[in-house]
Structure formats: C-alpha cells, structure tokens
Amino acid sequence: MLAHLASLPQQPAWQPVPDDIAARFLSPEPPREGIGAEGAYQEFRDTILPYPNGNLHPRFWGWVQGNGTPLGMMADMLAAGMNAHVAGFNQAPSRVEHQVIAWLASLLGMPPTSGGVLVTGGTIANILGLNVARHAKAGFDVREEGLHGRPMLTCYGSSETHGWLQKGVELLGLGNRAWRRVPVDAEFRVDLAGLKRAIVADRMAGHHPFCIIGTAGTVNTGAIDDLEALADIARDEGLWFHVDGAFGALAHLSEDLRPLVRGLGRADSIGFDLHKWMYLPFGAACVLIRDDAAQRAAFATSPDYLRREARGVIAGGLPFADRGIDLTRPFWALKVWMSLKAHGVDTFAALIEQNCRQAQYLAGLVRGASELELMAPVPLNVVCFRFVRSGVSPGDLDRINGEILLRLQEEGIAVPSGTRVRGRYALRCAITNHRSRREDFDRLVQETRRIAAEVGGAG
Ligand SMILES: *Cc1c(COP(=O)(O)O)cnc(C)c1O
Numbered sequence: 111m112l113a114h115l116a117s118l119p120q121q122p123a124w125q126p127v128p129d130d131i132a133a134r135f136l137s138p139e140p141p142r143e144g145i146g147a148e149g150a151y152q153e154f155r156d157t158i159l160p161y162p163n164g165n166l167h168p169r170f171w172g173w174v175q176g177n178g179t180p181l182g183m184m185a186d187m188l189a190a191g192m193n194a195h196v197a198g199f200n201q202a203p204s205r206v207e208h209q210v211i212a213w214l215a216s217l218l219g220m221p222p223t224s225g226g227v228l229v230t231g232g233t234i235a236n237i238l239g240l241n242v243a244r245h246a247k248a249g250f251d252v253r254e255e256g257l258h259g260r261p262m263l264t265c266y267g268s269s270e271t272h273g274w275l276q277k278g279v280e281l282l283g284l285g286n287r288a289w290r291r292v293p294v295d296a297e298f299r300v301d302l303a304g305l306k307r308a309i310v311a312d313r314m315a316g317h318h319p320f321c322i323i324g325t326a327g328t329v330n331t332g333a334i335d336d337l338e339a340l341a342d343i344a345r346d347e348g349l350w351f352h353v354d355g356a357f358g359a360l361a362h363l364s365e366d367l368r369p370l371v372r373g374l375g376r377a378d379s380i381g382f383d384l385h386k387w388m389y390l391p392f393g394a395a396c397v398l399i400r401d402d403a404a405q406r407a408a409f410a411t412s413p414d415y416l417r418r419e420a421r422g423v424i425a426g427g428l429p430f431a432d433r434g435i436d437l438t439r440p441f442w443a444l445k446v447w448m449s450l451k452a453h454g455v456d457t458f459a460a461l462i463e464q465n466c467r468q469a470q471y472l473a474g475l476v477r478g479a480s481e482l483e484l485m486a487p488v489p490l491n492v493v494c495f496r497f498v499r500s501g502v503s504p505g506d507l508d509r510i511n512g513e514i515l516l517r518l519q520e521e522g523i524a525v526p527s528g529t530r531v532r533g534r535y536a537l538r539c540a541i542t543n544h545r546s547r548r549e550d551f552d553r554l555v556q557e558t559r560r561i562a563a564e565v566g567g568a569g
Pocket residue numbers: 174230231232233234272274325327328329354355356357383395
C-alpha cells in the first residue's frame with residue numbers, strides 16, 4: 111500500500127473497471143475451497159487495487175471525499191488487530207475514545223463537559239444530533255409515546271442543507287415536510303429573516319418548532335451560515351441549535367479561518383467528519399453534544415444482559431452504546447488518537463489552510479480564463495465553475511459542461527463532480543485533499559480549456 115500511495119501521481123485519476131475484470135465479480139457461487147492468502151492477495155492486487163473511484167489521487171476533488179493518510183491506515187490495522195469492542199467496558203480503548211471526544215470538543219470550541227460519540231460518517235453523526243434535539247425539545251417523552259397524535263415537530267435548515275437531513279427527518283418519523291427549507295441569500299447562507307418568519311408561521315399554525323440546523327460549509331459551495339445569529343435565534347425561540355459541520359467545522363482548527371465559523375461553539379450539537387477534512391481513512395465522524403445527559407437520555411437502554419457492575423470488565427458501563435445506535439463498535443478512535451499524537455493539531459490546521467489557498471488559486475485561474483466562469487463565491491474550499499460561450503443556449507451550456515466533466519474523468523485527468531448552482535450545471539471541486547499541489551489545478555484548468563474547445567468550440 112505504501113508503494114501504491116507513492117505511485118499515485120503517475121497513475122490516472124480514475125480508470126473504469128475493464129469488462130473482463132468486472133465479469134469476475136459476477137459469480138453468485140462462493141468459493142467452496144480456499145485459494146489461500148497468497149492467492150486472494152494476488153487477486154486483490156490484480157482486480158481491485160487498480161480500480162477505485164480515485165479518491166486517493168492528487169487530482170480528485172469530487173463530491174467531498176477524504177483521501178486517507180498512511181498513519182491512519184496503519185492505525186486501522188492495529189485497531190483491527192486488537193478487535194476491541196468499544197461499546198464501553200473497562201479497557202484502554204474506551205479511554206482513548208473519551209480522550210478523543212474531549213480533544214475534539216476543545217478543538218471546536220465546545221465546553222469540556224460535552225459528550226459525544228464517534229460514528230461512521232457525517233450522515234449518522236448529524237442524525238444522532240437531530241434525535242437528541244427531538245427528544246430534548248419535543249415537550250413530551252418521544253421514546254415512550256412516539257409521535258402519535260401530536261402536533262407536527264418542525265425543524266429549520268436552509269435549502270442548501272445536505273441530504274442527510276431528509277434521511278434524518280424521514281427516519282425519525284418526523285416526515286420530509288417537517289424540514290422547513292429556508293431560502294438562502296446571495297452567498298448561499300440561510301436567510302435569517304426568512305427563518306424567523308417560518309418559525310412564527312409554524313407556531314401560528316399550531317406546529318411545534320424544535321430545532322434550527324445551521325451548516326458550516328455547505329456541500330454545494332462551502333457557504334457558512336451565520337452561526338452566531340442562528341445561536342441567538344435558537345436561544346430566543348427556545349430551540350435546539352444543531353450545526354452540520356461535516357467538513358467546514360474543521361476550519362475552527364486554524365486561527366486564520368476560525369472567524370469564518372464564529373458561533374460554532376455555541377451549538378447544542380455538532381456533527382462532523384474526520385474522514386473529510388482531517389484526511390483520515392473512512393469511516394470516521396463524530397457528534398458532539400453540549401449536554402451529555404441529553405444524549406444519554408435520548409439513547410440509553412439497560413437490558414439485563416448488559417447489566418452494569420461496579421467492578422470487572424463492564425465497570426464504567428457502555429457509555430458509547432448509550433450515546434448512539436451502535437452496540438458493537440470498532441476501535442475508530444485509535445486512528446484519530448494516533449494521528450493527533452503523531453502529527454499534532456497544527457499540521458492539520460496547516461493542511462486545511464493550504465486547501466483554502468488552493469481554492470482561491472483555482473478561482474483565480476478560472477477568473478483569468480475568458481471562456482470560464484465562477485458560479486459561486488469561494489468562502490472556503492469549494493469551487494464551482496463552468497465553460498461559457500456567448501450565443502449558446504443555457505440548455506446547451508449545461509450539456510457541454512456535463513460532457514466536459516465526464517471527459518475529464520474518463521481521460522483520467524482529474525475528478526471534479528457535477529452539481530447545479532441556481533439551476534445551472536457546474537463543475538465542482540471540493541478540495542479536502544492533502545496530496546494536491548498547485549500544478550494539479552493548473553493541469554485541471556488547462557485540460558478543461560482543451561476539452562471545452564473540442565466539445566463546445568464548434569458551436
Ligand atoms: C459529506 C457531508 C455530509 C454527510 O457526511 P457522510 O460522512 O458522507 O455521511 C453531511 N453534510 C455535509 C455538508 C457534507 O459535506
């Protein structure tokens with residue numbers, strides 16, 4: 111794997127799985143007799159390792175995916191070797207997770223009394239936060255009674271909120287309609303007056319507002335809601351304040367970037383990833399909850415077979431099982447702990463700053479190219495742009511830009527992803543990549559212009 115990582119710059123950013131290799135994965139018959147470790151490893155090297163989606167590569171900026179660090183990889187191997195069961199128990203691995211939660215609370219400006227739990231990803235982290243909010247603010251015992259015959263519980267997140275919230279409101283039985291999609295301003299931040307109006311209107315209609323969701327770093331453009339103002343509104347209205355900080359919350363690690371996420375530490379809960387902008391291997395995310403008791407009140411159970419004792423292996427109970435859904439939980443905390451120990455916070459802060467500078471650099475290249483257009487402000491690490499040419503219809507521009515994106519990927523040059531900004535197709539680079547260098551962005555823009563001339567030049 112180390113040799114593989116070292117060879118990445120010489121490899122295509124992505125290549126499809128060849129048909130003959132894809133065919134080898136189609137047999138429904140499991141192997142009756144093993145081929146041995148050597149044989150299985152050889153197959154891994156031949157048929158799997160060369161064909162990932164590309165997210166290790168220096169020119170991968172699609173969606174928002176982290177790249178994984180060598181140390182994180184080795185920590186995961188140690189964790190798998192120990193195979194610790196980190197529901198809790200009287201063991202060092204649980205102490206590691208407690209320490210990691212305390213470190214992360216400190217890094218994001220949350221009080222040291224905060225609780226939290228590591229999970230597989232930002233989606234789960236955010237949904238756990240929303241569930242604590244629902245339990246704390248419903249005004250009745252949701253766990254016991256469910257939502258039967260109650261006023262609709264409503265929550266508020268901008269129209270730019272990531273899709274985790276739709277999954278969350280549906281999964282928690284609130285219903286998709288319970289997510290009030292508040293419009294955004296010119297910079298894609300939640301419109302505060304619109305938010306206040308929505309809360310008032312819902313109260314007038316007999317609904318029960320319970321939670322405001324702010325985003326620190328939207329998935330589309332990296333916009334950061336006015337967290338300070340959202341915290342004020344939540345306080346005045348008696349609502350829970352949850353922040354989805356999937357990648358953007360990590361800006362708090364940098365002294366220079368911290369003002370962008372001012373108010374983050376006033377959240378009641380923050381969901382964020384460690385496998386995006388802390389570059390750790392998947393899956394690693396965290397939800398922090400200001401009131402640890404509220405989290406346990408929302409999740410803890412005490413069946414007989416998990417009886418707590420004051421002594422022995424189960425002394426200390428199962429604090430992590432009591433703060434979320436998972437019971438058997440792997441030792442995710444080790445890669446976080448080892449990475450912070452080995453590299454130090456300042457290294458991560460410097461890499462995050464580097465990615466933001468690269469976003470500005472890319473935005474500058476786009477501004478400097480007459481046939482390219484920046485489609486949204488670049489407050490953080492996400493750059494949305496497209497090819498434009500006068501006299502070409504909006505629909506044709508969308509198609510041309512979609513084709514440019516696919517050719518960039520298929521030719522193995524780079525992996526941006528696509529989105530729509532105010533209804534128009536955009537190429538989007540979300541830079542959470544510690545392997546990218548300035549030359550990589552030069553190359554992206556050069557090749558985009560070349561392909562644009564091929565695809566869009568003839569008109
Ligand atoms: C990626 C992302 C999520 C979801 O996180 P996963 O780790 O992919 O589950 C939520 N919100 C935002 C803003 C994101 O970028």
